[in-house]
Amino acid sequence: KNQVEQSPQSLIILEGKNCTLQCNYTVSPFSNLRWYKQDTGRGPVSLTIMTFSENTKSNGRYTATLDADTKQSSLHITASQLSDSASYICVVSYTAKAGTALIFGKGTTLSVSS
Amino acid sequence: SQTIHQWPATLVQPVGSPLSLECTVEGTSNPNLYWYRQAAGRGLQLLFYSVGIGQISSEVPQNLSASRPQDRQFILSSKKLLLSDSGFYLCAWMEARASGANVLTFGAGSRLTVL
Numbered sequence: 001k002n003q004v005e006q007s008p009q010s011l012i013i014l015e016g017k018n019c020t021l022q023c024n025y026t027v028s029p030f031s032n033l034r035w036y037k038q039d040t041g042r043g044p045v046s047l048t049i050m051t052f053s054e055n056t057k058s059n060g061r062y063t064a065t066l067d068a069d070t071k072q073s074s075l076h077i078t079a080s081q082l083s084d085s086a087s088y089i090c091v092v093s094y095t096a097k098a099g100t101a102l103i104f105g106k107g108t109t110l111s112v113s114s
Numbered sequence: 115s116q117t118i119h120q121w122p123a124t125l126v127q128p129v130g131s132p133l134s135l136e137c138t139v140e141g142t143s144n145p146n147l148y149w150y151r152q153a154a155g156r157g158l159q160l161l162f163y164s165v166g167i168g169q170i171s172s173e174v175p176q177n178l179s180a181s182r183p184q185d186r187q188f189i190l191s192s193k194k195l196l197l198s199d200s201g202f203y204l205c206a207w208m209e210a211r212a213s214g215a216n217v218l219t220f221g222a223g224s225r226l227t228v229l
Contacts, residue, residue, distance in 0.1 A: 034217070043120075043204050043220030044158075089158070091218070099146070099165070100208070100216060106157035 002027045004092050006105035013112055017080055021108045023073040023090030031100065035064050035075045036089040038107070044089055047075070080112045116141035120205045120221030127228055133178075133192040135224050137205030140186065145207040147188040148218070149180055152202040161203075164188060165210060200228045 004025045013019050025033070032051045036044035048057045048064040050073070057064050061084075063076045077084055090105040120137045127133060139145050149161040160173045162180035170180050177196050181189045188205055205221040 032216075036220075041202075041223065041225065043206075043223045046217050046219070049217055093216075099210075102160070102218065104158045 002092075002094065002101075002103050004090055004103045004105040006088075006090050006108050008108060009106070010109040011111070013080055013110070015080060015082055015112055015114045018076065018078050019080060019110065021075040021077075021088050021090075021110070023075070023092075023105055025071050025073070025090075025092045025103070027071075027092040027094050027103050029094055030068065030071075031093040031095050033064075033066055033073050034091045034093070035062070035073075036091060038087045038089060040086070047088075077110075080110075082112050082114060085110060085112045116207075116219070118205065118207055118219055118221045120224055122224060123222065124225045125227070127195050127226065129197055129228055130194045133190070133195050133199070133226070135190040135203055135205075135226075137188040137190075137221055138186055139188075139207045142186070142207070142209065144185060144210050146210045147182060148206040148208070149188065149190045150204040150206060150220075152204060152223075154201075158204065162190070195228045197228050200226055202226075 007022045034049045035047040037047050038044040047062050048059050050066045052068050061078045066073045087107040087109050089107040092103045093100050117140045147164045150158045152158050164170050164182045178192050203224045206218050208216050208218045
């Protein structure tokens, strides 16, 4: 069964600290993996998208890694800021008969405090 | 550039009343369109998707329906709302090309509260 599991469910860190969010998936055949940031009450916004051949991709203070062998991805946030407080959602896509299908994780809620 | 508009942003409706949420996309043609619902503390649930005008696929049986009267317009409706329809509804679009790097772009969301 195609699934995406994210951990931890929630996380509280102090401003300026680093953190790493995890995403494990059992989606096949894998097409790509995306990380989204969703501020409270807003729609998700894409941070990174990684295909099978990419191991690392950065977007400012956000760095995503992908290990296609172990089917794991991580999102590392460096020098966290209060504005990083949000839900981070891992989305894995695969090619189905009807086209591209997406499996969403339930997200990790990050709270950055001062 | 492409933009997606979704409205209304917030809606409070009594049980049994009708619903209409609208979504439009600009700057692209023949996009794939999606309606998702996000319940509190839960992940995104795909409700409907459309690959073209008049083509609607339903992912879960429910009290809602969707329509695509124009290429870049996607509407989520209900004839009679239930309490369980409360939630955060998100419209999204993606280019309809067979690429491994398609990005799903979301609207700002519509918060529906059914009382």
